[in-house]
Amino acid sequence: xxxxGLDELGPDPIDAAIETxxxxxxxxxxxxxxxxxxxxxxxxxxxxxxxxGLGFAAGPAGLGVxxxxxxxxxxxxxxxxxxxxxxxAGLELLPRSGERRLFVAASLEALVTMAVVAAATGxxxxxxxxxxxLELGSAALVLGLAAAPSxxxxxxxxxxxxxxxxxxxxxxxxxxxxxxxxxIPPLEGLALTxxxxxGAALCGWLLLEHARDAAERAVFxxxxxxxxxxxxxxxxxxxxxxxxAAGLFWRLAPGAAxxxxxxxxxxxxxxxxVLLLIVxxxxxxxxxxxxxxxxxxxxxxxxxxxxxxxxxxxxAGLRRxxxxxxxxxxxGVIGIAFALAVRGARPDADAALLAGAVALGAAFSEPLxxxxxxEPSKAA
Amino acid sequence: xxxxxxxFQGGLTRRGVALLIALGLAAWARSYGAAAGVAPxxxxxxxxxxxxTLLGATLVGALSERAGLPRVTGYLLxxxxxGPYAADLVSEDMARQLQLVNGLAVALIxxxxxxxxxxxxxxxxxxxxxxxxxxxxxxPLAAVGLLLWAxxxxxxxxxxxxxxxxxxxxxxxxxxxVSFSPTVTVAVIAxxxxxxxxxxxxxxxxxxxxxxxxxxFTLAMQLVRTVTGGAEGDVGVxxxxxxxxxxxxxxxxxxxxxxxxxxxxxxRELTLALLAVCAAIAVLGARFHFEPLxxxxxxxxxxxNVVPTLGARLRTAVERGSLPVxxxxxxxxxxxxxxxxxxxxxxxxxxxxxxxxxxVWQGGxxxxxxxxxxxxxxxxxxxxxxxxxxxxxxxxxxxxxxFPTWGPRLQxxxxxxxxxxxxxGPVLFRRALERAGEVGAAAR
Numbered sequence: 027x028x029x030x031g032l033d034e035l036g037p038d039p040i041d042a043a044i045e046t047x048x049x050x051x052x053x054x055x056x057x058x059x060x061x062x063x064x065x066x067x068x069x070x071x072x073x074x075x076x077x078x079g080l081g082f083a084a085g086p087a088g089l090g091v092x093x094x095x096x097x098x099x100x101x102x103x104x105x106x107x108x109x110x111x112x113x114x115a116g117l118e119l120l121p122r123s124g125e126r127r128l129f130v131a132a133s134l135e136a137l138v139t140m141a142v143v144a145a146a147t148g149x150x151x152x153x154x155x156x157x158x159x160l161e162l163g164s165a166a167l168v169l170g171l172a173a174a175p176s177x178x179x180x181x182x183x184x185x186x187x188x189x190x191x192x193x194x195x196x197x198x199x200x201x202x203x204x205x206x207x208x209x210i211p212p213l214e215g216l217a218l219t220x221x222x223x224x225g226a227a228l229c230g231w232l233l234l235e236h237a238r239d240a241a242e243r244a245v246f247x248x249x250x251x252x253x254x255x256x257x258x259x260x261x262x263x264x265x266x267x268x269x270x271a272a273g274l275f276w277r278l279a280p281g282a283a284x285x286x287x288x289x290x291x292x293x294x295x296x297x298x299x300v301l302l303l304i305v306x307x308x309x310x311x312x313x314x315x316x317x318x319x320x321x322x323x324x325x326x327x328x329x330x331x332x333x334x335x336x337x338x339x340x341x342a343g344l345r346r347x348x349x350x351x352x353x354x355x356x357x358g359v360i361g362i363a364f365a366l367a368v369r370g371a372r373p374d375a376d377a378a379l380l381a382g383a384v385a386l387g388a389a390f391s392e393p394l395x396x397x398x399x400x401e402p403s404k405a406a
Numbered sequence: 407x408x409x410x411x412x413x414f415q416g417g418l419t420r421r422g423v424a425l426l427i428a429l430g431l432a433a434w435a436r437s438y439g440a441a442a443g444v445a446p447x448x449x450x451x452x453x454x455x456x457x458x459t460l461l462g463a464t465l466v467g468a469l470s471e472r473a474g475l476p477r478v479t480g481y482l483l484x485x486x487x488x489g490p491y492a493a494d495l496v497s498e499d500m501a502r503q504l505q506l507v508n509g510l511a512v513a514l515i516x517x518x519x520x521x522x523x524x525x526x527x528x529x530x531x532x533x534x535x536x537x538x539x540x541x542x543x544x545x546p547l548a549a550v551g552l553l554l555w556a557x558x559x560x561x562x563x564x565x566x567x568x569x570x571x572x573x574x575x576x577x578x579x580x581x582x583x584v585s586f587s588p589t590v591t592v593a594v595i596a597x598x599x600x601x602x603x604x605x606x607x608x609x610x611x612x613x614x615x616x617x618x619x620x621x622x623f624t625l626a627m628q629l630v631r632t633v634t635g636g637a638e639g640d641v642g643v644x645x646x647x648x649x650x651x652x653x654x655x656x657x658x659x660x661x662x663x664x665x666x667x668x669x670x671x672x673x674r675e676l677t678l679a680l681l682a683v684c685a686a687i688a689v690l691g692a693r694f695h696f697e698p699l700x701x702x703x704x705x706x707x708x709x710x711n712v713v714p715t716l717g718a719r720l721r722t723a724v725e726r727g728s729l730p731v732x733x734x735x736x737x738x739x740x741x742x743x744x745x746x747x748x749x750x751x752x753x754x755x756x757x758x759x760x761x762x763x764x765x766v767w768q769g770g771x772x773x774x775x776x777x778x779x780x781x782x783x784x785x786x787x788x789x790x791x792x793x794x795x796x797x798x799x800x801x802x803x804x805x806x807x808x809f810p811t812w813g814p815r816l817q818x819x820x821x822x823x824x825x826x827x828x829x830x831g832p833v834l835f836r837r838a839l840e841r842a843g844e845v846g847a848a849a850r
Binding site: 098099100101102103104105106207208210218222225226228229232233236238239240241242244245246248249250251252253254255256257259260261262293297370373 | 417420421423424427428430431432435438439442443444446447448449450451452453454455456457458459460461464465468503506675677678725726729730733
């Protein structure tokens with residue numbers, strides 16, 4: 027018998043994590059979660075659904091534990107979290123060698139998803155007469171942009187695609203947001219946001235590598251992120267785009283500012299994302315309009331991701347579009363951050379409706395994502 | 407040597423340029439927003455102020471350290487310079503938003519103070535410390551109390567008060583005016599990386615003296631309530647004081663024990679966990695009428711003295727967590743200083759500040775004799791008792807909220823005093839630490 031030494035290594039850890047054979051009903055129901063965890067499709071326990079749900083339960087429409095005052099205080103974290111998410115996207119943005127096709131594919135996939143969701147929800151918004159003042163095209167575009175980002179998985183080949191599909195929505199969102207809020211012309215808004223991000227990044231670049239100790243470095247980093255996020259949000263500009271510009275600057279600038287930012291921002295990232303999701307959930311005013319739009323958002327996002335995956339797979343050189351689509355279904359927090367930014371820049375009923383629909387829709391998308399987890403043998 | 411000088415100057419230039427960029431961005435954002443008529447949401451404005459404060463105050467604090475001043479003074483001056491009464495980069499609303507960190511900061515500072523008090527070290531010296539504290543606290547209480555009673559008819563607080571009411575109001579004001587600042591004491595010791603008998607003596611005396619002052623303040627409040635007829639239906643003074651003091655200690659010990667279990671069995675993300683514990687003490691303390699300062703102090707004391715191995719593990723977490731909180735706390739305090747109120751009350755503020763400083767100095771001398779402290783410690787310790795900050799402002803805020811007719815006027819006077827003592831106190835204490843040779847000893 028041929029002995030290749032693999033037996034000595036024991037079973038494959040992924041196979042070991044995914045039970046086979048007859049299993050009890052409860053285990054079978056939990057199998058998709060374990061399967062996703064084993065595949066590195068973090069986080070395994072659907073944080074968007076969990077924390078948006080928790081936020082809703084604690085918010086004014088739920089138990090009221092989190093009142094208007096508490097929510098207003100937590101809004102501070104939203105601007106900072108958006109900037110931090112933008113920085114992470116910026117740090118991961120530049121295609122590594124041989125990834126140019128992947129970048130084009132990711133942008134194509136995001137564009138198709140945006141187009142599908144914007145077109146479908148735009149039709150529904152008009153048909154159901156949901157808007158009270160916001161232009162139909164802008165509202166549909168907000169939903170399309172919020173639907174495009176995906177959460178990155180750790181092990182699958184699609185993870186880089188999920189990293190890269192954030193860039194286009196962030197840039198387009200950065201153009202749209204100033205128009206919706208303070209009514210700044212698109213190009214001027216884009217230039218202002220980029221200048222803000224680069225200015226703050228320059229300040230951070232001068233300081234991050236030369237801090238006295240780790241505590242001072244963390245203060246500098248948090249200060250830069252809060253300054254660019256807060257300044258952008260105060261002016262009705264996109265904190266996500268300002269963060270993306272800052273992340274990109276650090277990536278391109280000489281020195282190790284990008285590595286420092288990636289390492290030191292990591293511990294704060296989870297906390298900031300959790301706060302963002304809780305604020306998103308707490309801000310949902312549950313009524314039939316929001317619920318209907320959220321269901322439509324989740325459904326058309328699924329459709330858009332499938333179509334986007336089929337369009338992008340040949341460009342990226344991937345042979346199984348279905349596996350790609352399954353890997354991209356988990357909603358990205360960036361979409362929710364964008365919807366919250368729209369609500370912040372334009373505090374009216376329409377923006378609240380869109381933000382609520384995006385938060386709930388993302389929470390609905392998450393179970394869809396883990397029910398359609400790809401089989402490891404096909405995905406590998 | 408030349409390389410070292412070049413590196414120093416390079417670092418200084420780099421930090422100076424970074425500070426200018428941060429200030430330039432902030433000024434541009436404020437002016438562009440005003441010109442475009444954009445009304446920022448409260449959360450966004452708070453994030454903006456937080457970022458500017460963290461960056462700017464930290465840089466100015468580092469520059470002031472190079473100029474031989476405490477970092478805390480730099481944080482305060484940055485807040486003052488950027489606040490609504492000067493450059494207005496941080497508006498009044500933003501400063502108020504930043505003060506949300508006050509509860510967390512006070513709890514964190516008290517927690518750190520508790521971690522710094524090693525009962526085994528202090529126990530042999532407790533008698534001496536108590537006698538020193540009696541002098542250092544007793545003389546200012548007597549002197550300031552008498553002065554306040556004497557000048558009360560001219561003080562723009564409640565000059566119409568006479569007899570028992572005048573006595574009660576002066577009694578209450580005395581505790582507020584004399585109170586010390588564990589916050590500044592801990593901050594100056596931490597940022598100077600000081601260790602030695604002077605640091606330990608000042609810290610222990612400030613913490614113990616503030617305990618006495620808080621108890622005295624609670625009693626004085628009850629006296630004023632009784633005299634003004636506002637005590638009807640209230641809980642009696644005994645149960646109230648008992649609840650605030652012993653309840654706070656019990657609550658703090660419970661939180662400290664829970665945190666010890668977390669450190670031992672989970673041990674991850676200690677900085678975030680520490681901040682969460684301090685936030686919980688601040689929020690729950692306010693809700694259940696505990697004194698957060700006492701509760702957090704008890705939590706720190708328990709960790710340091712019951713499970714000392716965990717206290718050492720927490721040191722890094724404390725260093726990481728305390729810097730941003732202290733920066734924001736002091737910069738927000740600087741931004742909130744009402745320069746106009748200070749100018750209007752300047753003569754009274756100057757007289758009271760001088761009287762308090764003289765009384766603290768004389769009290770320190772008397773305490774040194776009573777406590778038989780070595781002159782190198784006792785002769786310098788009074789300089790560590792001059793600062794005033796969060797506790798004093800907190801007490802004044804309580805008075806202003808409960809007695810809206812004359813309370814805000816007392817608050818304005820106290821704010822003026824805090825303005826002076828916040829700036830002068832840390833400088834004096836840092837000088838004392840330098841003269842005692844304790845600066846940098848903790849790092850060594």
